[in-house]
Amino acid sequence: VTATVVITGMGVMCGVATGVDEFAGALRAGRGAAGRITLFDTTGFAHDLACEVTGFEPGRWLRGTTDLGRAAAFAAAASRMAVRDAGIDASGDEGPWRDRSGMVCVGTTDGGGYELDAMVRADLDDAPPQVRAALARKVPATTLSVAVARELGLSRAEAVTVATACAAGNYAIGAGLDALRSGDVEFAVCGGADAVSRRNFTGFYRLGLIAPDRCRPFDADRRGILTGEGAGVLVLETAESAARRGARVYAEVLGYGLACDAADPLAPAREGIARCMRTALADAGVMPAEVDYISAHGTGTRTNDVTESQAIHDVFGAAPPRTVGLKGMLGHTMGAATALAGIVCALSIRDGFIPPTVNHERTDPDCALDCVPNHGVSADVRVVQNNGLAFGGNNAVVVFGAAPDRRGRL
Amino acid sequence: VSMTSSRDRIRDIVLERTEVDDDVLDETSLFYEDYGLNSIVVVEIQAAIEMEYEVEIGKEQSLRMVNLAGVRAVFGEVTGIAGRTGHVNA
Numbered sequence: 001v002t003a004t005v006v007i008t009g010m011g012v013m014c015g016v017a018t019g020v021d022e023f024a025g026a027l028r029a030g031r032g033a034a035g036r037i038t039l040f041d042t043t044g045f046a047h048d049l050a051c052e053v054t055g056f057e058p059g060r061w062l063r064g065t066t067d068l069g070r071a072a073a074f075a076a077a078a079s080r081m082a083v084r085d086a087g088i089d090a091s092g093d094e095g096p097w098r099d100r101s102g103m104v105c106v107g108t109t110d111g112g113g114y115e116l117d118a119m120v121r122a123d124l125d126d127a128p129p130q131v132r133a134a135l136a137r138k139v140p141a142t143t144l145s146v147a148v149a150r151e152l153g154l155s156r157a158e159a160v161t162v163a164t165a166c167a168a169g170n171y172a173i174g175a176g177l178d179a180l181r182s183g184d185v186e187f188a189v190c191g192g193a194d195a196v197s198r199r200n201f202t203g204f205y206r207l208g209l210i211a212p213d214r215c216r217p218f219d220a221d222r223r224g225i226l227t228g229e230g231a232g233v234l235v236l237e238t239a240e241s242a243a244r245r246g247a248r249v250y251a252e253v254l255g256y257g258l259a260c261d262a263a264d265p266l267a268p269a270r271e272g273i274a275r276c277m278r279t280a281l282a283d284a285g286v287m288p289a290e291v292d293y294i295s296a297h298g299t300g301t302r303t304n305d306v307t308e309s310q311a312i313h314d315v316f317g318a319a320p321p322r323t324v325g326l327k328g329m330l331g332h333t334m335g336a337a338t339a340l341a342g343i344v345c346a347l348s349i350r351d352g353f354i355p356p357t358v359n360h361e362r363t364d365p366d367c368a369l370d371c372v373p374n375h376g377v378s379a380d381v382r383v384v385q386n387n388g389l390a391f392g393g394n395n396a397v398v399v400f401g402a403a404p405d406r407r408g409r410l
Numbered sequence: 411v412s413m414t415s416s417r418d419r420i421r422d423i424v425l426e427r428t429e430v431d432d433d434v435l436d437e438t439s440l441f442y443e444d445y446g447l448n449s450i451v452v453v454e455i456q457a458a459i460e461m462e463y464e465v466e467i468g469k470e471q472s473l474r475m476v477n478l479a480g481v482r483a484v485f486g487e488v489t490g491i492a493g494r495t496g497h498v499n500a
Binding site: 206207208209224264265266267 | 448449450453457468469472
């Protein structure tokens with residue numbers, strides 16, 4: 001019998017909120033994080049908006065070192081929030097999971113990309129070698145999961161960073177689910193993190209994918225993404241473990257699916273996306289008709305939104321469930337995107353609320369979805385599908401459900 | 411000494427970025443369907459033209475760069491240099 005895996009803690013660091021409660025409020029309000037870029041010089045770019053985390057003070061959240069890269073600090077801060085939220089370190093000591101076997105898995109697109117920018121700057125400025133060396137240590141993507149394990153004092157956790165770009169957060173949740181199902185670990189701290197950087201912005205700008213004003217998923221006049229940053233972290237454990245320690249359960253992780261199309265570096269493949277969704281639903285033991293809503297990848301680019309919509313119609317038929325594009329509010333937080341969206345899914349299940357697709361004027365007829373435009377709706381949410389679609393066809397879809405005692409069966 | 415026209419330079423850029431053989435690249439065969447290229451190549455062609463000629467190619471224009479003729483047409487639009495008829499093979 002495969003173990004039932006549940007979410008018992010969540011940590012959020014992003015442009016619209018810090019922490020789960022603030023995040024839930026921001027989602028209800030349909031708050032957006034877009035603003036002028038402050039983290040690097042945007043001279044020469046025709047537009048300069050992103051969804052930055054402003055006023056981030058690592059020392060407010062971290063007990064251990066704050067000498068971390070920006071993305072690693074986001075990951076560690078959100079992880080500290082998540083274990084606190086799970087009631088693991090309420091006593092203030094290093095926590096009862098310190099000597100248990102666990103997994104830390106963080107998804108990312110750029111790892112220490114922000115520090116890589118700084119290294120280039122240091123090189124141009126002819127900075128002393130020790131300055132460059134200090135930055136170089138913060139660049140590898142592995143620093144993200146290691147920073148989390150160190151901050152939480154998890155000496156027996158396997159620390160893994162998954163660099164599968166914009167779907168990486170879902171990969172991380174899936175890895176944690178597998179590790180718990182197989183009985184390899186007793187807990188998993190999973191999520192994703194990234195920082196806004198000039199390098200990343202320039203890449204998307206070069207591809208013509210940066211929106212000049214707002215990110216408008218599924219809108220007929222959508223013009224692209226706004227890059228964003230932050231971290232989302234979920235604490236996973238078995239339902240049995242949660243019950244034993246009397247932990248609050250947000251939701252169950254029902255299953256996930258992965259697909260690597262490798263068809264084209266940039267263009268998404270409709271069949272590959274559909275295959276990935278079907279794989280996830282099958283793993284979750286859920287019929288398409290049971291899905292109450294979909295958190296879309298919904299980047300707000302012309303290609304993604306049409307291709308994703310077509311694939312959703314392929315899987316769900318003529319009347320697919322409501323499909324929300326969260327990136328209008330949060331921006332595209334890269335490796336953090338699906339982790340933050342996963343937290344949204346869990347909050348939807350807890351609160352009976354589907355957040356809106358903001359900045360919406362007219363739905364693209366080629367998308368033909370109910371994207372819950374501009375105003376969230378109350379609904380009995382029991383099963384949510386979370387899409388993550390990355391370049392290269394590196395797709396990952398996770399399905400969440402209400403806690404087993406509440407979900408029932410259709 | 412030969413004077414290379416912009417028309418030849420566009421062909422050179424496409425040859426360099428696509429790595430398609432000179433005797434295989436024609437005006438109308440499609441980058442994706444006929445040569446099996448991927449979308450990054452078009453981005454590279456766009457970037458090379460933008461940097462060399464100090465012009466900007468819009469997203470909608472780049473979507474029309476599906477073959478050499480398409481690249482020439484967009485090049486003509488952004489530079490005002492005729493793509494088809496300005497051919498000088500000196």
